[in-house]
Amino acid sequence: MRTIRIGVAAALLASAAGLSAQGAGPAVSASATAHPDQWPALAMKRQRDPKVEARVDAMLRRMSVEDKVGQLLQVDIASISPKDLETYKLGSILNGGNSAPNNDEFAPAPEWLKLFDAFYDASVKRSDGRPVVPVIWGTDAVHGDNNIVGATLFPHNIGLGAMRDPELVRRIGAATAAETAATGIDWSFAPTVAVVQDDRWGRTYESYSEDPSLVASYAGAMVEGIQGRVGGDFMRPGHVISSVKHFLGDGGTGGRDQGDTRVSEQTLRDVHAAGYMTALPAGALTVMPSFSSWNGTKLTGNKSLLTGVLKERWGFDGFAVGDWNAHGQVPGCTNEDCAAAINAGLDMFMYSGPKWKELYANTLREAKAGIIPAARLNDAVRRILRVKVLAGTFEAGRPSSRPFAGKFDLLGSAEHRALARQAVRESLVLLKNNGVLPIKAGANVLVAGAGADNIGQQAGGWSITWQGTGVTNANFPNAQSIWGGLSEAVRAAGGTAILSADGKYTAKPDVAIVVFGETPYAEFSGDRPTLEFSPDDKSSLQLLRRLKAAGVPTVSVFLSGRPLWVNPELNASDAFVAAWLPGTEGGGVADLLVAGRDGKPRADFRGTLSFSWPKRLDQYVLNRRDPNYDPLFAFGYGLSYAKGGQVSKLDEARPANAGGDQNALFVRGRLAPGASFRTSGAVTQARVDRQAQEDSVRLTFAGAGELAVEQAQPIDLSRESNGQLSLILDYRVTRAPTGTVTLGMAGGRSATVPITGVLRNAGSDWTELAVPLRCFADQGVDMARITRSAVIAATGAAGIDVSGIRVASAPPGPVICGQR
Template sequence: MRGDVMVKVGTLLAATLLASAATSSAQTEGTTAAASAVANPAAWPALAMKRQRDPKVEARVDAMLRRMSVEDKVGQLIQVDIASITPKDLETYKLGSILNGGNSAPNNDEFAPAAEWLKLFDAFYDASVKRSDGRPVVPVIWGTDAVHGANNIVGATLFPHNIGLGAARDPELVRRIGAATAAETAATGIDWSFAPTVAVVQDDRWGRTYESYSEEPSVVASYAGAMVEGIQGRVGGDFMKPGHVISSVKHFLGDGGTGGRDQGDTRVSEATLRDVHAAGYMTALPAGALTVMPSFSSWNGAKLTGNKSLLTGVLKERWGFDGFTIGDWNAHGQVPGCTNEDCAAAINAGLDMFMYSGPKWKELYANTLREAKAGTISPVRLDDAVRRILRVKVLAGTFEAGRPSSRPTAGKFDLLGAPEHRALARAAVRESLVLLKNNGVLPIKAGANVLVAGAGADDIGQQAGGWSLTWQGTGVTNANFPNGQSIWGGLSEAVRASGGTATLSANGQFTAKPDVAIVVFGETPYAEFSGDRPTLEYSPDDKTNLELLRGLKKAGVPTVSVFLSGRPLWVNPELNASDAFVAAWLPGTEGGGVADVLVAGRDGKPKADFRGTLSFSWPKRLDQYVLNRRDAGYDPLFPFGYGLSYAKRGQVPQLDETRPANAGGDQNALFVRGRLASGVLLTTTGAVTQSRVDRLAQEDSVRLVFSGAGELTLQKAQPIDLSREANGQLSLILDYRVTQAPTGTVTLGMAGGRSATVPITGALRAAGGDWAQLAVPLRCFADGSVDMTKVTRPATIAVTGKLGIDVSGIRVASAPPGPVSCGSR
């Protein structure tokens, strides 16, 4: 069912609140809001839940609870990342859950085949149910971020990210995607998905904007319940039947209003928090969502993970949510007075299960047990949390399901990338594309000689974006997506089928002038932390794609831009240089869906017309990062709901390309392709000389020759805050090539208040003469007493002897797949 249809949420009051949100006069993000961080539950609507309490379930849960020891109960409150725990541990510690974090996988192999995931879950499950003391056996459950398909599993179907689905305005499509994702997840035995994200993003600088369906509450509300029903099944129908998994609605509450900063602070009135940011919960919870994930972020200065008025007062008491709350990645450690290993305050506020990553999870268990025995966590609160966890496990069929490999759909790996799922994903791509400009060049005519250019044309990883096999979506190749098709692959098939010819040339070079060029470019993959931006300017530190477009225009080649992005961006120069411009968002693994709309067949018609319309307003200026329809002074380039088609034409005039001098760049991109990011200074001291050298383009790297002791330092004009990135396990990445092996020691350092260094001599000595990448976790510097909130020198290479090294990039990002360490001597 298409259109901006509001899904009924069970009460007239709730529907009225959501419908009025678009014209609400409540304060928006970035403005001064009421300072209170204590919610008034009476001001929130009651929800009519489709799933009612089952007396038989309650009796079963109570019977188990009576037989459990306090040790058993505390164990249920803890979920640990598989990178930090072994199956053997669960023979002693009866924990409630395990998870695979963004970069965790069986055997530390993010490309492990599906069978290895199932095998590992069997091992954890077997250990969790092994006991002989007569107390209740409570199987462990496994949580995973299946946010746009079973995106951790090689061969899975990856659907467009939420921002693209929002452009489709099709709740039934989203329900079907949820069901397909659940089926592919269940094939690996995993029984819990951390989805959907129902953030109503108000500041598009946020690196998780693509995980939001829309800036408009009504669109998010229309999708949230549908996705939950797809993942879990419909209450009263196929709810939690085989092939469905537990859903987790996230991140509660206001994660989309943090001023474009991950783990930031949403400064808004309670009315705005309710009418705008809670929209998705109004439909997701009545649809039967079994878990809710509190946000890392704050509301008016108070961390959500410790906000009792919202977690208990609104979510559990006012709304009647009877599932359980699961923390985000060590988020409880940010609650005042807490550490990652000790946080009774979060449990007392209404958190039911900790999500923990790190080697000290036994300390978290011991501290929580001590506090439960001492009454710091009351017996009533402890029993309430455990009762909720047991209730979800009973409703999910966990106790009857048996070993993961014995479950009805487990091991059916032909479900991964199944033809019907791929067809659904391809349809979703077609529906999500938004045509912003078309000066008569689209559709591509049958029989045309087509040049396909741009780095994104034949890169499934780039078109899939973050959360695609790896956390940040980096370090992958097309071979890692055996059931996927690149945009180039789809275009090539379609053009040849129409009687034309297609040539791939990433840099846009050609010998015979083509009839038309399709240039596929855009943002490279990122996820939380590394995706945050200071402005909405596309690629402020690298104008290679703009130069490519202008070169084709100068050559008289009609050009179609297919823009890959996780948010609307300021692309006025790129729009001016294009004859047609398509916002393709992050379409996933079915690149052929792009060709279905762009390329005409022999009959002169493409398989489909453009149907997508903007779910986010498109900026006219790069500083319009808060640009929402209900805001005062709303002045977009393309408004919410805009979208051309072959049936609906429109003209785009020449656009202003003025860029403010102080626009800034990405703080995490320090030195990229031979260019220093905005506000970064490069200095050398001692016996070192520098010159320029080519890698991918002319003079895009620096050549350093150390004839003795010396340093290269990158310094920020203003201190930067890398504390979130350090907590999020990002790394300092060095792209380099050794031209002369070191004769002395080499360290990589960082400074903020104090400085810290890690040895990298061993890595450089082991490197050959080819380009390589070195990743040092930011935690190595944080553990060395660097103040990560005020980093002034983000990178220093210090040498005591001779060394020849070429450097093409220094940045903060997710490490490539594989283990990382704090250096090598």
Template sequence: MRIRQFMSAAAVAAIAIGAAGHARVSSTIAAPLSAVAHPESWPVLPMKRHRDPSVEARVDGMLKRMTIDDKVGQLLQVDIASITPKDLETYKLGSILNGGNSAPNNDEFAPAGEWLKLFDAFYDASVKRSDGRPVVPVIWGTDAVHGANNIVGATLFPHNIGPGAMRDPALIRRIGAATAAETAATGIDWSFAPTVAVVQDDRWGRTYESYSADPAIVESYAGQMVQGIQGSIGGDFMKPGHVIASIKHFLGDGGTGGRDQGDTRASEAVLRDVHAAGYRSGLVDGALTVMPSFSSWNGTKMTGNKSLLTGVLKDRWGFDGFTIGDWNAHGQVPGCTNEDCAPAINAGLDMFMYSGPGWKQLYANTLREAKDGTISAARLDDAVRRILRVKVLAGTFEAGRPSTRPLAGKFDLLGAPAHRAVARQAVRESLVLLKNNNAVLPLRSSANILVAGRGADDIGRQSGGWSITWQGTGVTNASFPNGESIFAGIEQTMRAGGGKATLSVDGRYRAKPDVAVVVFGEAPYAEFTGDRPTLEYSPDDKSDLALLRRFKAAGVPTVAVFLSGRPLWVNPELNAADAFVAAFLPGTEGGGVADVLIAGKDRKPAHDFRGTLSFSWPKRLDQYVLNRRDAGYDPLFPIGYGLTYATPKTIGELDETRPKGVVTDQNALFSRGRVVAGGRLDVAGAVRQTRVDRVAQEDSLRFTFAGRGSASIEEAKSIDVTRESNGQLSLLMDYRVTTAPTGEVTLGMTGGKTTTVPITGAVKLPGSDWRQIAVPLRCFAAGGVDMAQVSKPVTLATTGALGIDVSSIRIASAPSGPADCGVR
């Protein structure tokens, strides 16, 4: 998330130039970058799949019998949190989806059987009609981005950045096939994968969804993953056990300057030659759907860019599947709202992805525009023809009720041993050895090992975002019944070898161990909540570094296993460890780490390191754009770097200099006892403020209200939180009540209009415990706040006496579970 922009104009320009891939900064003023593509300058793709006359005839026959109401219905995909099966008896929509936080019965931990049961209900309603018009079954889309990651018990493979280090396209295909089979076990027939972004700025919160900054690596993988998910053209294409794939996010999502839903400032040549790499193989190998990006190209939203959606993708490349929008992304197209966006359809979007209560309005507005010619009959028929074509090719009409399909209900496929073996191999091959001074690795299987760190025995942390929950938060090891933590894998391997592994998260011990393995890294995040201002690892919490240094001071040889969704500046941590392994986000098979770190009884490793960096590793925390084709390329470790046991190398002491004044937490509004730069605290009425301690000295504020009063954060310049609101984020406040309230207490937000929500019920009990309240941003938006022009992101107010300590206020994803618009 980026709430504010702290960089200078010169820095922004430099980043934009780096992201665009230009070789140098010119002192001359360059011509404005155009957002209009020239399809004739793009290559024609040698598609492996060609149109089948029998399929086309079948589609034409259905189109002729469909009314305009039927056709418009096919253009809508609605989130299951916003629609019921009963609705589909009247509205014959094309698709449903489960968003990142959506699940059967609003239970993200619902067993697999509940997913299948719910799809049966939607399917039954969609095919229920007696008017003689064509029956077109609904299809269900899901973000199965590293396995069937919404389903408890599924195998979670390493996030894409890890497999990018493998350089193993054949294994990528096996990962896709296993993911498809586990997805099909729940009856779901469509996966929003693979992501084929070519990330150019590693501050982006979706960097881990990219295989590489090198377009050649992305191109080598995209087609293989599509074949794994869908099957091979001329072979097992869309046979039972395969599901529909969706290449995303078209186009240039990796070049937005580290900002999710941002703007890729790049020439058409860079867009074509760098960012389109994954489409050159993924489309050729038959991907049936493409998801346009939230982001823009040179100021124009991709969801509304006709020159690319129609001119390049459909006309020049010959893509004859359909395009599916991202989460309400059409609402960001100029002239559109979430409930009305003919311009996106006219540009080449075929199906809206919608979440919210207004989907019937979207249907009604689109129907009106189809009838009055705003959307031409030819464009409407083209979109519907594409959707029907995909459904025919996918076997939707013959598949029958989800629970009757060949793999449906075979829940033993979730976490099946064969799939876990594939995932474990992917973990082994993804590991990159950055440092191994004094040949600390491999570890003797007879040794006494202490395993420490917050990531050591935490499957959720090692799996990252998109793991049961959208943000990967609110989970425990019990949420992954078929998974294995990194410690569990090490402990099992050591026991088999005659040695011992002891878990001590804080690193304390009685008897000095032979070696310490410290597993640490980024806490889980997804999408824009992972956007960062710099590449410094954990700038506000240096406890992991302190742990490493404590082992170093005690003379304990130390191996660092680093969990991250991107390369990060970890020079201090590298200096404090004897060996350093970049494990990225390995998923549920933590035992794959032990396979490489620990030698057999013969003291020889069963598996050597084979992973090599698919992104360059920064030497400085400000090296956000670090791509080898750029001038001045100066990484700590270049793309392709990776040590092995057979190729030892000593790494010297690294520079730990950290520039002063860098921004550390761009998610925060109030942190460490102070309003974040760009805002100020305004106190009004009968209220007094003093400083108190929570974790550090004076890191919190105590507000003592003697009567009616308020405390507000006012921005020097209004902030835009529309994407955060659209992404279902919340206003989070960490607090402790010291004096019970005698009047109503509210949290408010101002943007043109002020809207408040009651929180009295949450702050009625004083005590020593710190608590957190989450108010969804949608509550303020629904009350009329202009989320694009927020001048006061938070106002804490009361009509009576109240004592309350506040340590943190931020805009972020709420913990799992329901989040209401206030507590009275």
């Protein structure tokens, strides 16, 4: 199926269904002012070097205010060209979630290095005698160098948390840094040290654990892996700058991205700050403040935390870099003007959009006028220069000339793949085994499920593309699917393996392994209203039950970015393995599931839950510190061959009012809770089949008319207008339009984009059309009160079948804002 993308930017959509904020600990104070004297002082391993300080001071004295303000800006490569840096001496560039060289997310590694050379060359070109300060490039290398085709992708953090192995985490950090350095890039936005308290959050898989002590045990180790050890190989070639994120309390927002963490200062300190207690002493050079709020105040503008706690109490002397246009959410600010964030303690804006020169001009004006005091400006620039000196930026030279640059054989190297495979083995958690594992030598094995031969699904979000969507196995050349690993292991043990995604077979197998789970997502798109696995699609459960009814012993391998309510799936399985999001080394799954020729396990399970597993789908807040803690599987649970155990039949009762995914406005024949179809004018609707009976709607326009998805209650999308999700339509044309056709959205006022040309050129095949939400926001739609989330309107005769309307990340590729 081909995809049509419309628009140049998009807003993000989080679940609009009852996502309440929460947190563990004492009663919440309404105050968002921290008291630094109540926070512990930190013993930093890295002390200030007088020679570094003198060098920084000397540069600072020679810099103009224009130079200084330039250092405060980091701009997305999709919004800026190398030529711009000849005039604007900016501090940094980044590649956002969907940004890449030549607008090609599948660009080969040499293209990344080539583009960094171009930016670097422009940044150091000057003849006015003022200091040359090279630009640095930041990237989200969050589970490996995940933007680069061919890189090793390790299990996401939730899987690493199940390992309980800080030394392996350190080695993973070092391998990720080496592969990042191979492309010349010198800064990774990792690690995420969120202590997630509500698993509905779409970034839960970026958290090591619900438990602060486990997060603390990993944070410092990962920083040392990425940057090297202070006093040892710190920032030596092959290491890159680390960024600890998202400061502070991002895991306590009630399951909603960019939400509000309503907790006491004690809980903020003792639970949510745990990772910083080890990451900062390990020498972390940058910290990224959160999009989210603490007790109603945006973290990016909270001076008591950014300055009072982070810098003054803790003694952090690196710099604070903002998240994606997060400064624009600070009260009184816009994306192009936010002195308040700098004055609160932010040192570098992260900006995406075409108006970055306005941000520069406004910041320069405010610096000259004293709105940003000279002392604050100098402090921010001093911190940025200090990091660049410590990172060796000034001596490193052109990116392609650096010691690790161009060593593309490091991407997916045998050593790194072995490390990733070890991490997969250590991260799997055996939840149930009623005598079927390990798979016996010589067995005839059926391997089924949509995730069995799907590297993109097993890798999850932040895997080449931001949301992890729009990829195929061919995009992962140095990888192995779970099917690939199982096939090898079964054959090595003298058995046979057959792949059948739908689970159909001709000869009854001895055992079936079904690989299924969540499809890839990242923030916003991954937020959920409940913890029910796949409420809108029960095909995996139906497959399991079909095999059970046929008397086939069945092993479930569950791919997910969080614990989910899967009681029906557990009941339909003889064994159940929580595989999380294992990355590119699917063979690590087979290492544990399939016995050797001698009939003995080749390795045993050692992973244990770093997140509590829910007994009910409404157990959003399920942390072992909480009152009335009642999980299905407790924190630390995990079976093994050495330590067996069986699971009895589980309760499958589902609350009658359990909601579906609010992002899925119309999927598989069902409308999201609170949504309804409303037609007007000369249009009729009827149900037709695509993948299931009556799962699509047929629209027949005899003249002017419209179909709208109306919300019973307005959806608040005001926070989400900053990002990159789209309104996506799955459709086919049954009659070419004779008039104009538009796709729209309404909130306060209505806005539309023309899609007539798209429909006329579509043919009769099923097609996907993506319209960034920002196209509507820019036309004045009140994103805080979306009452009509999708409107298809025609002025003349037309025929359109629609099988899906949803909010998600558009597949890779260039976009426009309409086609007439």
